[in-house]
Amino acid sequence: MYARSGLLSQRSCSSHGRECATPVLAAQRRNNSTATKIAVEFDQSTGVAVMRLQGPPVNSLSLDFLTELCINVEKLEMDKNCRGLILTSSQPKVFSAGLDIMEIYGKSPERCGEFWRAVQEMWLKLYGSSMVTIAAINGSSPAGGCLMSMTCDYRIMADNPRYSIGLNETQLGIVAPFW
Ligand SMILES: CCCCCCCCCCC/C=C/C(=O)SCCNC(=O)CCNC(=O)[C@H](O)C(C)(C)COP(=O)(O)OP(=O)(O)OC[C@H]1O[C@@H](n2cnc3c(N)ncnc32)[C@H](O)[C@@H]1OP(=O)(O)O
Numbered sequence: 001m002y003a004r005s006g007l008l009s010q011r012s013c014s015s016h017g018r019e020c021a022t023p024v025l026a027a028q029r030r031n032n033s034t035a036t037k038i039a040v041e042f043d044q045s046t047g048v049a050v051m052r053l054q055g056p057p058v059n060s061l062s063l064d065f066l067t068e069l070c071i072n073v074e075k076l077e078m079d080k081n082c083r084g085l086i087l088t089s090s091q092p093k094v095f096s097a098g099l100d101i102m103e104i105y106g107k108s109p110e111r112c113g114e115f116w117r118a119v120q121e122m123w124l125k126l127y128g129s130s131m132v133t134i135a136a137i138n139g140s141s142p143a144g145g146c147l148m149s150m151t152c153d154y155r156i157m158a159d160n161p162r163y164s165i166g167l168n169e170t171q172l173g174i175v176a177p178f179w
Helices: 026-030 063-078 109-127 143-151
Strands: 038-043 048-053 084-089 131-136 156-157
Touching: 038 063, 048 063, 063 109, 109 143, 131 143
Parallel strands: 048 084, 084 131, 131 156
Antiparallel strands: 038 048
């Protein structure tokens, strides 16, 4: 979902000193899901977009989720009026549970490869963004959720002792590929 006045066209442009992505984007080619796991509100008057993660129950980062996230970041990146992006969660108590472990459990090497490429694309998009990016961490954020927030320029976390954040994935026997 991309809520703002005027629909974004996928035009090539150069604004704020940044080159825009080509119209046909890797994430868009991959996206064949109609479900909306990300809601974006863009405030023209401030130039700040808020991206709400709304993938129940815990915003786990599936291939579909990562694809939708990348497409939305790309769209905002192409909008010369958008200067800032706040990433937050609509789910209670959880920012993101990290990678959707069902995407890697018992899957073929090809499918795992596709999934890890999508993970890489997500953090490269956020880390390389020309927008000022802020993770408003309003719940637990283990492993991939922590990675996602680390790729933002700033992180603010809700002060609640029940919320945890960190790179705990090795406890599950998961090691990120060599990027
Ligand atoms: C910038 C430079 C780059 C540097 C590179 C750094 C390297 C980084 C590498 C990153 C690799 C990342 C790996 C991962 O992310 S692996 C996943 C790790 N995640 C977890 O271990 C989270 C486990 N979950 C929890 O701790 C809790 O669920 C949580 C605290 C998130 C929420 O607790 P809550 O009590 O609210 O909810 P439940 O536990 O009851 O869960 C609800 C249902 O959601 C399912 N679930 C939870 N987490 C996941 C997940 N990660 N994937 C898929 N499904 C998940 C859970 O099973 C429940 O399902 P059911 O209702 O069906 O039982």
